[in-house]
Amino acid sequence: MLKRERSPVFAALAIQAVVFGGLYLLRPMVEGAMGAPVPLLWLALAQGLIAGIATRGFGFSVPWVIGQVVAPPLLLVALALDLPSWIFPVILILLILVFWNVAVGRVPLFLTNRTTSEAILKQLPKKKGLHMADLGSGLGGTLRYLAKNRPDARFSGLETAPLPFALSWLLGRLSGVKNLDFRFRDIFKEDLSELDVVYCFLSPVPMPQLFDKAKAEMKPGSLFISNSFEVPGHKPHKIVKVDDRRQTKLMIWRM
Ligand SMILES: C[S@@+](CC[C@H](N)C(=O)[O-])C[C@H]1O[C@@H](n2cnc3c(N)ncnc32)[C@H](O)[C@@H]1O
Structure with a gap:
């Protein structure tokens, strides 16, 4: 068996969680200064951008950074579209079934041309x-x-x-x-x-x-x-x- 590597999936999720926590704490201050609520789309864009920069800072490759930047706004759009709630676990399960070896072996799926x-x-x-x-x-x-x-x-x-x-x-x-x-x-x-x-x-x-x-x-x-x-x-x-x-x-x- 391949030696277990620290998983990039969990590191990427941890970055998103830390950025989310930071924005959650900062939001009242920003809203106080603006005198108006910060639109959710701005927050999602800021979340993606900061997470993307941090992800790059931790030495992740460009596809990971792009994923980190686009994930929060995409999630927001999906929520706004009011998709049925089962769609999220189904997408997650499909991703896990395809990219099974990313978490443990750090080998993604790309194909020989x-x-x-x-x-x-x-x-x-x-x-x-x-x-x-x-x-x-x-x-x-x-x-x-x-x-x-x-x-x-x-x-x-x-x-x-x-x-x-x-x-x-x-x-x-x-x-x-x-x-x-x-x-x-x-x-x-x-x-x-x-x-x-x-x-x-x-x-x-x-x-x-x-x-x-x-x-x-x-x-x-x-x-x-x-x-x-x-x-x-x-x-x-x-x-x-x-x-x-x-x-x-x-x-x-x-x-
Ligand atoms: C980059 S893809 C290459 C696919 C194929 N060889 C090609 O060239 O089109 C690497 C594949 O290796 C699989 N893989 C990674 N680690 C593996 C392991 N320990 N045992 C079996 N398959 C593994 C992944 O799931 C992935 O489908």
Whole structure:
């Protein structure tokens, strides 16, 4: 299991709570000075702005900051629209089911694009019966593409975010591709010794621990491919620069 990191979700919520407390205390003073009540929209905008600045100050990345800035006004708009009350827990549950691994492993869901999948396909050894796994397979699109294009090989996806796993399983079934399977499994519990190629697109956080596991378990000559995220202290044997919009780098280690 991945070592538990302090969760950014709770830190972000704590920032919102502290800012809310501060504004709650300041509000009577401001209203006294203005001689009028502060409109709720102003408060929501101030809440978002201050929380966003504080979030950046704590070293969070830009998507987190944007989320912090827009959340309070969006919540206010949702309340003003008088949406049915069940909608909020439903949205929360859906977000948890999709972004399950953000809180513990600090790995969000973002997907390998087609150009990068094509580049990965070119890196796969020609060996018949080759077995490749995508550790944290998301919606499974990369593996569906590879499996279609390498019918002589086998592809496995491991995923623990419930909704992406269920979708990848379903889409895999519907695609009719036979050399492909998806399992609801923690990547740190999987034995990697039978694999010829391991692919991962995770985040900087799990890379050192995952690479140590791969080094200990993968057989000599097998490939470990990381999309975008380096392994501190371990230079890759090959770097493939993908000509896509985000200038993806595939780092490849021969075990
Ligand atoms: C950035 S996405 C990449 C998805 C897919 N590999 C792709 O490239 O399109 C990372 C995925 O890893 C999953 N994940 C993170 N930690 C995991 C773990 N310990 N076990 C299984 N899946 C995990 C996340 O839920 C997320 O769907």
